[in-house]
Each structure stands twice: as structure tokens, then as C-alpha cells.
Amino acid sequence: MQITILLRVVARVVTCAALIACGGTNADGTVPSRRSVLTISTPADADALVPPLVGTTQGKQAVDLLFDFLAAASTPLQTDGDAGFTPQLAASWRWSTDSLSVAFSIDPRARWHDGTPVRANDVRFSFALYIDPVVASPHAGNFEGIDSVSVRDSLTAVVWWKARHPEQFFQIAYNLAIMPEHLLGSVRRDSLASSAFADHPVGSGRYRFEQWNRTRDLVLAADTANYRGAPGASRVVWIVSADPTAASLSVLSGQADMIESVRGDAFTQARGSGSVRTVEYGSFDYAYLMFNTERTVAAQRRLFNDRALRVALTQSIDRDAVVASALDSLGSVALGPFTRASASVDTTMRQIEFDSAAANRALDALGWSGRNPDGVRTKAGRALEFEVLVPSSSATRQRVAVLLQDQFKRVGVQMNIASLEPQAFGSRLEKGVFDAALNMWRTDPSPSTIRQVWGSPNGALAAANFGHYANRHFDADIDSASVTFDSARRRVLLRRAYQTIVDDAAAVWLYEPRNFAAINNRVQPVRMRADAWWAALADWRVSEPASR
Amino acid sequence: MITLLLRRLLHAVAVIAVAVTLGFALIRLPPGDALSGDTTQVGRSAASRDLLRARYGMDAPISAQWLGYVIGAVRGDLGTSVVDGRPVSAMLGTALGNSLVLSGTGLLAAIVVGTLVGGAQGWRPRWLPGRAIGTALTATYAMPEFVLAIGLIGILSYATGWFPVGGMHDPITTLTGSARERLADLGAHLVVPSLALALGWGAAIARQQRVALAETVGTDFVRSARAKGVSEGGVLLHHALRPSLSSVTATIGLMLPVLVGGAVVIEVVFAWPGMGTLLLRAVGQRDTPVVSGAIIVIAAAVSASTLLVELAVRALDPRLRR
Numbered sequence: 029m030q031i032t033i034l035l036r037v038v039a040r041v042v043t044c045a046a047l048i049a050c051g052g053t054n055a056d057g058t059v060p061s062r063r064s065v066l067t068i069s070t071p072a073d074a075d076a077l078v079p080p081l082v083g084t085t086q087g088k089q090a091v092d093l094l095f096d097f098l099a100a101a102s103t104p105l106q107t108d109g110d111a112g113f114t115p116q117l118a119a120s121w122r123w124s125t126d127s128l129s130v131a132f133s134i135d136p137r138a139r140w141h142d143g144t145p146v147r148a149n150d151v152r153f154s155f156a157l158y159i160d161p162v163v164a165s166p167h168a169g170n171f172e173g174i175d176s177v178s179v180r181d182s183l184t185a186v187v188w189w190k191a192r193h194p195e196q197f198f199q200i201a202y203n204l205a206i207m208p209e210h211l212l213g214s215v216r217r218d219s220l221a222s223s224a225f226a227d228h229p230v231g232s233g234r235y236r237f238e239q240w241n242r243t244r245d246l247v248l249a250a251d252t253a254n255y256r257g258a259p260g261a262s263r264v265v266w267i268v269s270a271d272p273t274a275a276s277l278s279v280l281s282g283q284a285d286m287i288e289s290v291r292g293d294a295f296t297q298a299r300g301s302g303s304v305r306t307v308e309y310g311s312f313d314y315a316y317l318m319f320n321t322e323r324t325v326a327a328q329r330r331l332f333n334d335r336a337l338r339v340a341l342t343q344s345i346d347r348d349a350v351v352a353s354a355l356d357s358l359g360s361v362a363l364g365p366f367t368r369a370s371a372s373v374d375t376t377m378r379q380i381e382f383d384s385a386a387a388n389r390a391l392d393a394l395g396w397s398g399r400n401p402d403g404v405r406t407k408a409g410r411a412l413e414f415e416v417l418v419p420s421s422s423a424t425r426q427r428v429a430v431l432l433q434d435q436f437k438r439v440g441v442q443m444n445i446a447s448l449e450p451q452a453f454g455s456r457l458e459k460g461v462f463d464a465a466l467n468m469w470r471t472d473p474s475p476s477t478i479r480q481v482w483g484s485p486n487g488a489l490a491a492a493n494f495g496h497y498a499n500r501h502f503d504a505d506i507d508s509a510s511v512t513f514d515s516a517r518r519r520v521l522l523r524r525a526y527q528t529i530v531d532d533a534a535a536v537w538l539y540e541p542r543n544f545a546a547i548n549n550r551v552q553p554v555r556m557r558a559d560a561w562w563a564a565l566a567d568w569r570v571s572e573p574a575s576r
Numbered sequence: 577m578i579t580l581l582l583r584r585l586l587h588a589v590a591v592i593a594v595a596v597t598l599g600f601a602l603i604r605l606p607p608g609d610a611l612s613g614d615t616t617q618v619g620r621s622a623a624s625r626d627l628l629r630a631r632y633g634m635d636a637p638i639s640a641q642w643l644g645y646v647i648g649a650v651r652g653d654l655g656t657s658v659v660d661g662r663p664v665s666a667m668l669g670t671a672l673g674n675s676l677v678l679s680g681t682g683l684l685a686a687i688v689v690g691t692l693v694g695g696a697q698g699w700r701p702r703w704l705p706g707r708a709i710g711t712a713l714t715a716t717y718a719m720p721e722f723v724l725a726i727g728l729i730g731i732l733s734y735a736t737g738w739f740p741v742g743g744m745h746d747p748i749t750t751l752t753g754s755a756r757e758r759l760a761d762l763g764a765h766l767v768v769p770s771l772a773l774a775l776g777w778g779a780a781i782a783r784q785q786r787v788a789l790a791e792t793v794g795t796d797f798v799r800s801a802r803a804k805g806v807s808e809g810g811v812l813l814h815h816a817l818r819p820s821l822s823s824v825t826a827t828i829g830l831m832l833p834v835l836v837g838g839a840v841v842i843e844v845v846f847a848w849p850g851m852g853t854l855l856l857r858a859v860g861q862r863d864t865p866v867v868s869g870a871i872i873v874i875a876a877a878v879s880a881s882t883l884l885v886e887l888a889v890r891a892l893d894p895r896l897r898r
Contacts, residue, residue: 075659076660162627164620164625164627168621219661220661221662222656241747241849242667242670242849244743244847244849247751263748265747265748268743268849269742270847271845274741274845274847278740281737282737450860451609455607456608459607491621
């Protein structure tokens with residue numbers, strides 16, 4: 029009797045489970061519409077949706093769709109002058125005769141998503157928000173050199189610079205997302221992150237905010253009445269999936285439409301899939317082995333301050349073999365502190381080529397001619413041995429570190445690998461407590477930003493110049509290039525600066541990862557830029573999903 | 577009973593205090609903090625980082641930070657996330673609810689499967705189907721959680737398309753669906769991750785149930801019941817099963833903290849936004865208020881589950897009440 033009752037209960041549970049699993053239909057039996065929804069599988073959630081606070085790529089993707097900029101960058105991106113920009117929030121602009129100011133005429137049709145008209149005051153307010161020290165925006169430094177933003181009338185905002193330089197327009201149009209003063213003006217600047225606006229942002233972009241379940245998903249809906257026209261996809265949904273395997277499977281199975289970066293086996297599967305394809309969109313990332321030139325290593329004060337030693341170490345690395353082994357066809361050998369996506373790059377530049385015989389001769393000449401029982405070179409009894417920091421979060425750099433260790437060993441150099449979790453890695457770099465480090469940098473479309481990583485302006489090191497590289501010729505050429513309006517002259521100066529830093533062997537330039545997105549065939553992307561593959565996402569076409 | 581409860585309460589307070597203090601110290605031992613430089617792109621200036629450190633009290637001596645945190649926690653204020661500025665209590669509340677749904681479903685399924693299979697094995701040791709199922713369960717238990725999870729995704733989601741690959745719900749259904757549709761959607765997302773949990777836990781429960789029931793079967797009171805003419809079903813349900821549940825209850829009790837603490841591997845693989853995912857991310861980002869808040873919640877859950885198990889065992893075994 030009891031068994032019969034138990035069986036009935038089990039049957040009911042199984043039936044309910046089946047109904048739940050097969051559910052998801054409307055009361056009339058139809059399936060909810062998923063017309064032209066673009067679903068993106070992303071490894072991390074957006075950190076913030078208030079533009080000055082955004083620090084992650086995911087946050088940037090969302091705010092770039094939610095908010096407008098004064099002008100939109102074209103593809104390919106040009107950073108000097110305004111020829112590479114098209115009107116966005118500003119319908120037009122006019123330069124002053126001395127080129128120290130630009131008056132932007134706000135499109136009178138522009139509306140915030142709550143219906144309020146966009147005004148010039150919003151531009152002035154947005155600039156003030158970005159540079160306010162209380163806000164502590166990580167982007168405040170992008171506006172250096174801009175004196176102020178004033179309001180001429182309700183639809184005209186004027187941006188004033190302290191001095192002319194070729195990237196004035198890029199600086200303001202690329203970096204300043206326009207925010208609503210009528211909604212943010214009353215919010216305490218030190219509480220922006222916890223404000224109601226942070227949870228429900230209001231922009232003027234072609235997508236408006238719909239839903240954000242933190243660490244789960246973010247949904248933007250098409251602003252169908254937008255003054256710039258309705259976007260292609262009715263919704264854009266980011267679904268957070270931290271595990272790369274699961275994330276790739278969601279795209280391969282059709283449950284998500286794209287993943288911005290696919291590697292390894294997932295790349296191969298995507299290539300072989302009939303419903304998904306891979307799309308390459310360039311990269312502004314480069315990885316390098318950085319030497320700390322200020323550090324005492326192997327009892328040698330400022331060991332890596334010796335250029336000849338750095339050159340010898342670079343010559344002992346077969347970078348082609350390292351990249352082929354670690355990345356196969358998903359990476360290229362890096363040329364320097366810039367990438368092939370940079371408009372100013374010259375791929376014919378002179379490189380320090382792999383030459384182990386020359387490396388051995390050079391190390392002998394530098395006095396590292398002795399050998400200990402392990403075969404490691406010695407000088408006055410001290411072994412040529414150093415530690416390299418590698419972030420544990422990067423499987424690629426972990427692999428590369430092992431390959432470098434092996435290659436160094438062949439010329440008698442002992443490189444020890446210290447794998448650290450990212451916060452500890454970052455802390456050691458900041459404090460300069462490292463011999464060498466395998467770092468990766470995401471550079472900017474603007475060539476001038478190289479100063480922020482490798483520059484030493486007026487003798488003071490740039491904040492991110494962790495290796496303490498300093499060369500006044502390099503600084504002078506970059507500074508000159510940043511103020512030269514002659515584009516040909518500018519290219520010459522930049523090339524000379526790049527050649528200087530490469531000849532100096534400031535680091536062993538290792539690889540540029542190639543970025544491949546896996547995209548469902550029903551999605552037709554356009555204008556995927558290396559710095560922002562999502563820049564033209566509002567113009568992507570998304571077809572009806574195929575039934576499964 | 578009142579004395580027992582009071583003793584357990586004091587014990588719980590002590591456990592929480594020690595756990596929070598230890599966690600407070602340990603998370604600050606390694607170098608770096610939530611604002612340590614992002615070394616892949618130009619970020620905040622040093623002055624900006626210093627301002628934020630001062631705002632969040634990260635530049636104060638550790639003892640002052642600890643005291644401030646304890647005073648706030650006693651008042652019910654678990655602080656603000658250093659990473660995204662949200663109240664920690666709200667973050668924990670959401671994550672806790674999500675973990676309870678997943679782990680609770682998995683544990684319930686594990687209890688049903690485990691006690692049924694283990695009971696069958698213990699009652700009828702030579703019954704072939706029972707032995708086969710038990711072996712299969714043990715095999716899944718021996719498998720690393722990650723491998724099991726990916727395998728289930730591959731079969732039930734990728735290859736067949738029956739269930740979603742991950743996540744807790746479909747965002748569009750959440751926005752546009754009816755309550756029934758949202759419940760069905762949640763159920764669909766729950767099947768595979770809870771199955772991954774249930775298989776592992778179910779094996780442990782089945783094993784314990786099998787051993788406990790096998791011991792009970794050979795006891796004098798069971799033989800007496802049979803001698804009195806009680807049916808086999810009656811002997812099992814009224815005489816043998818209940819005494820065997822004490823040890824099984826203890827085993828289940830060990831799993832209760834996971835309801836609150838989250839099954840980290842399963843939550844990460846299935847992108848389930850529970851306590852495990854939250855804590856893992858907070859530790860990685862050095863989001864110390866979130867870590868400390870999570871420790872309080874988990875320590876309280878461990879203490880509560882210990883008490884629950886003790887009460888349950890006492891209820892099952894009258895001898896322990898004396």
C-alpha cells in the first residue's frame with residue numbers, strides 16, 4: 029500500500045518536472061517572440077553603467093550603446109584631425125580660427141530615453157563629471173590638456189584646449205560619453221556607484237537600458253524612436269559565463285549568438301560548425317617580457333639597466349617558435365609596444381633577430397663566462413638568474429613562460445617562474461618588486477598613449493612605466509609627434525621613436541593575440557574595429573533564429 | 577532543550593567571530609588590494625587610487641578596519657562592495673537565494689535518490705539493478721565535479737539541445753514571460769546543474785544508507801518483527817529504516833553548509849549567480865567587505881546546520897534525548 033502511494037508521488041513529481049522542462053510556452057501555446065535578439069556570451073559582467081566609472085570591456089560595450097558621443101569614429105579609426113569622425117550627438121561642429129576650441133551643435137532631435145531633450149549643458153556637465161577628482165574616474169587622464177567646456181546656447185557646447193595638438197578632436201569625441209545633467213546633477217559625486225542611476229542608467233543612444241541582473245545578464249532594448257534611427261537588433265543581451273568551455277558551448281549550440289574571443293578547441297569547433305563562423309577583428313593587445321631596470325638582480329645593481337644584456341637576452345629567444353608553440357595561428361610575433369592595428373605601425377622596422385650564437389658571444393663579453401654545475405652562467409661567482417612574474421589568470425602567458433625558460437636555459441640563463449594571482453601580480457608591478465614580468469598591454473588607437481607606458485616626461489616616469497624604461501630621444505620623438513600636424517612628419521617621428529625602443533630592447537616583444545569572435549550565421553556584423561568590435565553594433569543585422 | 581539551544585547559540589557566536597577575524601586577516605595577507613593597478617591598460621592615477629582607498633577605509637590600520645567592520649556588522653551593516661559600490665547585504669541576499677534554489681534542489685534530489693538506492697542496496701544486497709545503480713553513482717562521485725558538469729552539458733545541452741547550457745534564467749523570458757513561463761524557465765535551467773550536484777551527493781548518501789541499513793537488518797528487533805509476522809515492507813518502513821537514518825542524517829548535515837556557501841565549481845561552470853560564484857570573485861578581486869560578509873553568512877549557516885542535525889538525530893533516536 030505504502031509502495032503504491034510512493035509510486036504515485038514519484039509519478040507526479042516526474043510529470044511536474046517534465047512539464048517544467050518542456051515549458052516556456054504562452055497560455056495559447058505559442059512561443060514568446062525572440063525576433064532579432066542578439067545574445068552575447070561574455071566572460072564577465074559589466075562593472076558599471078555610469079560612463080566615468082566603467083573599467084571593464086563589458087561595461088564599455090554597454091555604455092557605448094546606451095550613451096552618445098559628440099561624434100562617431102569611423103572604420104578604420106583615424107586619430108588626427110576630425111576627418112575620421114561622423115556626426116553623432118553633434119550634428120555639426122566648427123573650429124575656431126586658432127584651433128583652440130571647437131563649437132559642437134547638438135542635434136535638436138536628440139532626446140534622453142526619458143524623453144527630455146539633450147542640451148549643451150549636458151556636455152559641460154559630463155566633462156566636469158569625468159575630471160572631478162571626487163568621482164575618481166579611471167578615464168580622467170584622457171582629458172588632459174582640455175581647459176574647459178562652455179555653453180554658448182542651449183544647443184551649442186564649446187570645448188576649449190590649452191594648446192593645439194593633432195588629436196584634439198579624437199580626445200573629446202572618443203572619450204566623452206554625454207550624460208544627463210537633469211538626472212545626475214543632484215547625485216553626490218562620491219556616491220555615483222550606489223545611485224539609482226547606476227542601476228537604471230538613462231542615455232540617448234540607440235539602445236536603452238532594460239534589465240541588469242548583476243553577474244547574470246544585462247539587457248538593452250532598441251530605442252525604436254531614436255533620432256538616429258532604430259537599431260538592427262531589437263535587444264542586445266549579455267549573458268555572463270565565466271567558464272570558457274561552457275561559454276563556447278553556448279554559442280556552438282546556438283543558445284548564444286556570439287562570443288567575442290574564441291580560442292583553442294572552441295576555435296576549431298567554430299571553424300568546423302555549419303551554423304557559426306569566426307570573424308577576425310584586429311587587436312590592440314601585445315604581450316612582452318618586461319625587465320625592471322631599477323632592480324638589483326643576481327647581486328648586480330640595476331642588472332637590466334645594461335642595454336647590451338637586454339639585447340643578448342632578446343637574441344636568445346626564438347619568438348617565432350614561442351608564438352607558434354603557444355598560440356599556433358592565433359597570434360603574431362609582436363613588433364614592439366604597438367600592434368599591427370595601429371595606423372602608425374611600420375611592419376618593416378628593424379627587429380632584434382633570434383641569434384643564439386650572437387647571444388652567447390655577447391654574454392661572454394659581458395663577463396658572464398663562468399658556468400656553475402647546473403650550466404647557468406656566472407660572473408664573479410654569481411649566477412645569471414632572475415625571477416619572472418606571470419599572472420595565474422593567463423594560461424597563454426603561463427605557457428609562454430615555460431617556453432622562455434627553456435630557451436634562456438640553452439644560453440645558460442636561469443629564469444625562474446613565479447605564478448601570481450592577478451591582484452598580487454599587479455601589486456608587485458606597481459611597487460616595482462620584481463625582476464621581470466610577463467605583462468600584456470591593451471594600447472590605444474592614439475599613438476601618443478605610448479608615453480603613458482614607456483615614457484619618462486621631464487625625467488619623471490609615467491605611472492604605468494613599471495620597468496623604469498627611460499630614453500630622452502624616445503620621449504622627444506613621441507612628444508614631437510604628438511604636436512606635429514604634418515602627418516608625414518608625424519609618421520617619421522613615430523617610426524623613429526618605435527625603432528629607438530625596439531633597438532633598446534626595453535622588453536622582449538612577444539606576441540599579439542589575434543582576436544576571433546565566433547558569431548552565429550544569422551548575425552551580420554559590420555565595421556568591427558580592433559579597439560571596439562561593438563562600435564557599430566546598432567547597425568548589425570540579426571535574422572530570425574532558426575528553430576531547433 | 578533551552579540549555580542546549582543557548583549553548584549552541586553562544587557557540588555559534590564564537591564560531592562566527594573567529595571565522596570573520598581569521599578571514600579578515602587572511603584576505604589581507606597576500607599583496608595587493610581591490611585597487612591594485614590594472615596592469616593591462618591605463619587606469620586610475622595613483623592619487624585617484626589613494627582617494628578611493630581612503631574612502632573605503634583601506635588605508636587605515638588593520639585593527640581599526642577590523643573594529644569598524646565588527647561594529648558595523650553588529651548593527652547589521654555589512655558595508656559596501658569596494659569593486660562596484662553596492663551594499664554587501666543586498667549582494668549576499670540575492671546570491672544566497674540563488675544558491676539555496678540550486679543546492680537545495682540538488683540536495684533534495686540527492687536525498688531521494690541516495691536513500692532509495694542505498695536503501696535498496698542495504699535491504700537487498702544481492703539485487704542486481706540496485707548494485708548497478710550504486711556502482712554508477714559511485715563512479716560519478718569519483719569523477720571531478722568539473723568533468724561531470726561539462727559532460728552533462730555536452731550531453732543534455734549541447735548535443736541534444738534539451739536544456740540550456742548555463743545561467744539561471746533566460747533574460748527575455750524574465751522580461752516578457754508570465755509567472756508560469758518564468759517558473760518553467762527556471763526549472764529548465766535548474767535541471768542539469770542540480771543533477772550534477774545530486775549525482776555526487778547522492779552517491780555519498782546512498783553509501784551511508786546502504787551501510788546503516790545493512791547493519792540494522794541483522795539486529796534482534798528486526799528478527800523479532802519478522803518472527804511476529806510483520807510483512808517485509810512493514811519491517812523495512814517501521815522497524816529497520818528509522819534507526820538507520822541517524823547516520824544518514826549526519827551525512828546530510830555535512831552537506832547543509834553548501835546550501836549557503838554555494839557549490840563553487842558547479843556554480844562557475846553553469847554560470848549560476850550564487851554564493852560560490854560571488855565569493856570566488858570577491859576573493860580574486862580582494863573585495864574584502866563581500867568576503868567578510870560571506871564568511872559571516874556561511875559560518876552562521878554551519879552553526880545552524882550543526883544544530884539542526886543534532887536536533888534531527890535526537891528526534892530519530894530517543895536514546896539520545898536522555
